[in-house]
Amino acid sequence: MSEPLSHCPATKAADLLGDKWTLLIIRAMILGATRYSEFTAAIPRISPSVLSGRLKSLCDNGLVMKRGGAGKQASYRLTPSGRDCEPIIFLLATWGLKWAERHTRVDQIDVGATMWDLHQTIDDSELPDGETVMAVTLTDLDHYNRWWITVSGKERDLCDADPGKEVDLYLRADLETLVEIWMGDVSVDDAVREDHLSMTGEPQIADSAKFWFPISPVAKAKAAGADPVGIAMTV
Missing domain, CATH: 3.30.1050.10 (SCP2 sterol-binding domain)
Structure with missing residues (x-):
């Protein structure tokens, strides 16, 4: 029996984006990654099976479009709904810059x-x-x-x-x-x-x-005194 869907948009969004690897893949794509080798370089700790599974899920849910080739030869592009995740990634990065960074050692x-x-x-x-x-x-x-x-x-x-x-x-x-x-x-x-x-x-x-x-795009916006809300990362 499948799990019932929530009526809450926030819960639906969390179902699609509330996974660390999914967010890191979208972040890598915002910064320019399009191919399997670029994802593994940008996210060294992701396993091949997890990467393939998350890319398939992103494609199935309409956030990413796969072009040409098969497996590691394919390229991936953000769709309009995928690009609309940029402010979400931006806000997470802004929060991390303020709070999480202080707990990170070199x-x-x-x-x-x-x-x-x-x-x-x-x-x-x-x-x-x-x-x-x-x-x-x-x-x-x-x-x-x-x-x-x-x-x-x-x-x-x-x-x-x-x-x-x-x-x-x-x-x-x-x-x-x-x-x-x-x-x-x-x-x-x-x-x-x-x-x-x-x-x-x-x-x-x-x-x-x-x-x-x-x-970092976040640092650029911070230096410019920009409000992170509603701002997309641009590189």
Whole structure:
């Protein structure tokens, strides 16, 4: 016997969105993920079976549309109802920024998920035309401490192995500093001034870092003094 449906819209919405993995998948899509490999990079702890199941459920419920291919070859896009989840994700992130962040230790941060967020939120409009390659060294980690980011317009690539490309900019920082900049708690200029972040390479790219450096959409809205209610995340 199937479970009876609730008359309450909030309960119906919770049935669709009230799962951690579902919310993380939608968040990843808002930040640009469309393929299986991008979801696993953005959400490293999700199992293949859970990811496949949640994607199918999102498609079945009309929040996501699947295009082409089969399995890991398919791409996924938010539908209008899926895009309307953006303010919900925004509000959760705003709440987390205010309350949950204080209970998070640096050693609890997933470096892979953090680097995925960072490479997706670089402002490509402030970089030179063509391909820009950045090499990032995380000075406080013994493992997964070297990353390469390639940006070419809206196309992004993140590697933890040297892709063999000419590097335009080398960045060195500890993970906590990068997270603090991304969350809007520390400015790029202050991090450089205090020797928590160093950049060497193309001077024009290094000198303009405060304009292109990855910043959380929530931090951008917070800095602008925007009211989170009704505001969608935009990247």
